Amino acid sequence: MVTLRQFRVDYYANFLLSDATDIDSTSKTVVEVLKSRIGDIEVTRVSTDKGEWSEISGKLGFAKGTISFYATLKPKDEHTDYDMFMRIDGFYEADTPEGADKIARAAIEEMLLKPMKDAAIVKQAILDRPEKLVKGRAAD
Numbered sequence: 001m002v003t004l005r006q007f008r009v010d011y012y013a014n015f016l017l018s019d020a021t022d023i024d025s026t027s028k029t030v031v032e033v034l035k036s037r038i039g040d041i042e043v044t045r046v047s048t049d050k051g052e053w054s055e056i057s058g059k060l061g062f063a064k065g066t067i068s069f070y071a072t073l074k075p076k077d078e079h080t081d082y083d084m085f086m087r088i089d090g091f092y093e094a095d096t097p098e099g100a101d102k103i104a105r106a107a108i109e110e111m112l113l114k115p116m117k118d119a120a121i122v123k124q125a126i127l128d129r130p131e132k133l134v135k136g137r138a139a140d
Helices: 023-035 097-118
Strands: 005-017 040-048 051-062 065-073 084-094 122-128
Touching (some): 005 097, 023 040, 023 051, 023 065, 023 097, 051 097, 065 097, 084 097, 097 122
Antiparallel strands (some): 005 122, 040 051, 051 065, 065 084
16 A cells, blocks of 8 residues: 655746736635635735735645645736736645645646636636746746
């Protein structure tokens, strides 16, 4: 019998949203779409002297691991070329780190990205490991 180990795997995702003009409404839509798959999710409105944005955080468990994520929604500007940034980390059961990475990517695409794409919230998504994602674009 093979004993699986747990590996931590981190991903970043940058999104261009279909409509980033009303971040409050869009963040509520993101939460509603993901809530069908993720019971533990919340949205917070942040307002500072540097601007306003929404933050979404959540956690879900599934057969081969646990995914936690934190997202910020803010219309793109001169400093960023995306409307939503998501940091996703989790622990996954696998034989090897590479196996855990494959499980993580498939789970993230299925449980987080696909529902948002299906609901037409996301126009474009870039998903990659933190060390490969540079300023909102995949590294060369």
